[in-house]
Amino acid sequence: MQEFLPNTFPAGSATSPYPSGYVYETSGGNSNYNAVSVQLQRRFRSGLAGNLVYTFSKAIDDATGIGGRGAALASYAQNWQDLTAERSLSSFNRTHALNMNMQWSTGQGVRGGGLLSGWKGALGKDWTFSSAITLGSGLPLTPVVQNRVAAGTGISGTMRANYAGGSLDPTAQGYGFNPLAFAAPAPGTWGDAGRNIITGPMQFSLNASAGRVFRLSDRKSIDLRFDSTNVLNHVSFTSWNAVFGNAQFGLPTAAGQMRTMQATLRFRF
Secondary structure (H helix, E strand, O other), rough: OOOOOOOOOOOOOOOOOOOOOOEEEEEEEEEOOOEEEEEEEEEEEEEEEEEEEEEEEEEOOOOOOOOOOOOOOOOOOOOOHHHHHHOOOOOOOOOEEEEEEEEOOOOEOOOOOOOOHHHHHHOOEEEEEEEEEEEEEOOOOOOOOOOOOOOOOEEEEEOEEOOOOOOOOOOOOOOOOOHHHHEOOOOOOOOOOOOOOEOOOOOOEEEEEEEEEEOOOOOEEEEEEEEOOOOOOOOEEEEEEEEEOOOOOOOOOEEOOOOOEEEEEEEEE
């Protein structure tokens, strides 16, 4: 589905004498998705099991809303008379994605400590450690201008900035891309920067847990569990500021959750 604003023109040009200020929706959207995935799996043996999945993909469409992730400031087509200019990377496109899960249970097999006895066996056996790693390239962003299209629409953020040339790679510390690569479009013209040409911040997370069941009798047991998110306390930014004209243009807008740890003790009877 495509959404655009009929009878609207870029800021600085004459307004349309025809009705405007409403959103038109059409089912003329087009999308294309291709991906290849590789999986490596280790079956549970000697207390160790693991699974790794890598996906290389590319998604292209001409409507922001395709895939369920519409950009907050670019929900509608910039130029309602040139919808083909909206064709670009999809808002949900993540070129590289790596997911890895591992589990280790003590006291399994010879190498896993299965032959331990005495106090060493009592303390070391029956623990289960697991970890989950997620690594992925950033989601695409659109450089939009902080103003309205035509008077009377009441909708901002549909006009894109101009691409001034040069690399989009950051040239200053702390920036996610090069803000000098963009400029304000001339009055009465649309911005020529493509939709979703900025790559958002890379995503990384490492979560882990450890747990064990202490059996006191046939009906009584104690469950001890430790859970931690973002074990490395790694700062992972969620997005860059892509609003041209904003003082924070090119800088991070927010960061993901920092490290948390939780211990749970449960008595069953």
